[in-house]
Amino acid sequence: MSDAAAIHVTRRLPDSVEARMRELFDTRLNATDTPMTRTELAVAMKTADVLVPTVTDKIDRELIEEAGDRLKLIANFGNGVDHIDVAAAVAKGITVTNTPGVLTEDIADMTLAMILAMPRRLAEGVRIIPDAHDWPGWSPTWMLGRRLSGKQLGIVGMGRIGQAVARRARAFGLAVHYHNRKPVAKRIEQAIGATYWESLDQMLARVDVVTLHTPHTPATYHLLSARRLKLLKPDAYLVNTARGEIIDEDALIARLENNELAGAALDVFEGEPRIDPRWVKLAKQGKVLLMPHMGSATIESRVDMGEKVIVNIRTFLDNHRPPDRVLPSML
């Protein structure tokens, strides 16, 4: 395969990334920036050598099996690959890559913003002055939240993003606990000052804020199950900037509706962008802070992600192993 290979990009990318892709490859862009339909995706996967999808493209086994023999690389624009059946792709001889590392700091910043915002009622507060008729003026008991410093933070998943969150959390005076498939190297654990819990259940029962930083895989689907959500203290907060599917949303909604949990801050949802209407009701009651999947939404992250996609494609087209290859065994 040569640089004349056809590259199909499913969504609009930053101008500089699109310009570079056009310069380097025979690039087809989705000019309207609407998510591609399944039929459009199927056509793209039959007529391109390389597909550059995003989280909005569901590339399941059926689509992969129908793809024909031309498609050789799926260079995902994003870190999470839960929308791609990686095992089916690899079995068909299609290489899959992602964009790890470059969005770590931005997602960690957003996570901290959400951790800070929830106990201090930021989402409720920012609405009061624009709707000034709701502001009776200051009083000693007005809009009281909860102090964050000195509290216990539990991080589920201590990869790059978990570690970046841990470093920031310590600066805000939080004690950091974490659960991971296995403990991170002692040197990292000491540097971030975090305590390992082999038992997720025990950690959940102990901490004041839980934040999720694990990929969505079959093993982490509904990791925060109805049973585990019951382990959380009633005054605890839950933050999710990873994937909606990691939490049993129905069970979480029930706990919030019944005041069995202090609150949740969510950037991702099961089946997004469709949102369960009960979330909106809970947001109006100040029990949840809802963000529309903005964790990595900075210009810098998007440009860096685009550059990673380009490096992966170029390396692949040069017949070398792309740096960010994803294998089913990694998931």
Ligand code: 8YV
């Ligand atoms: C991206 C993300 O915006 O990289 C990921 O896994 O969830 C997001 O931060 C999205 O995936 C782009 O495809």
